[in-house]
Amino acid sequence: MLHLSGLYRYPLKSGAAEPLQGTQLDSLGVQGDRRWMVVDAQSGRFITQRLLSTMNRITARWQNAEQLLLSAPGMPDLPVAVPQGDGDLRGVHIWRDSLRVPDAGDAAAQWLSQFLQRDCRLVYVAPERARQIDPVYAEIGQKVAFPDGFPLLLIGQASLEDLSRRVGRDLEMLRFRPNLVVQGSEPYGEDSWKRIAIGGIEFKVAKGCSRCIMTTLDPVTGERSADREPLTTLKTYRQIEGDVFFGQNLIALSSGQLELGMPVEVLE
Structure with a gap:
């Protein structure tokens, strides 16, 4: 069964992650993110x-x-x-x-x-x-604080495990700075989702998340990987028209409470 296995916020953009057991979602995503x-x-x-x-x-x-x-x-x-x-x-x-x-x-x-x-x-x-989310993907009035473009980022645990296998070493989820981690799906299963629900909150899956050099930074030390991994491997099978994608950007369609362990339902 699909369930929410990771929940994070980043009060300061590019600062250290804060793991959460539960959180409120407000009009800008995870409260305080x-x-x-x-x-x-x-x-x-x-x-x-x-x-x-x-x-x-x-x-x-x-x-x-x-x-x-x-x-x-x-x-x-x-x-x-x-x-x-x-x-x-x-x-x-x-x-x-x-x-x-x-x-x-x-x-x-x-x-x-x-x-x-x-x-x-x-x-x-x-x-x-707050800023208007790109209207190509959002309704007028749907806003984002200081994330690069969207209020929420979701990654499947199986996707990270598959990438780690390809790279040849275990990779930390926090290299990719998600808000939500889902367990129980196939690798990259999130790529095909259009709408999901968690704890009675519905989310629109807006678009894939294009990745940058930040994925090569150790999330604890800040040191760059000498082999430019995992970006080097991602480019071999996750590159589309010059952009490398890993994870999905979400827009919450209502507010509410999220807790680790909540079931995740794929609506579309």
């Missing part, structure tokens, strides 16, 4: 592990709905309050989207700049300032 982002202080351009692999050493954890706690090796823990109101908006750029979102203040900027050795700022997005 990628609501914070590091940007270049001058350009406002988003910064991820693609540029600075040390970002994976930053742990960001919600302490409550109004405060985040930042931790990193060699740094003091720093509580960061959710910015209130629109008093200090910063123009930021993430892929093709440009938006104005609240800046988290100088203390957070100094902390991140010191750890990352780059002049940067921390920004936050609330639902009312």
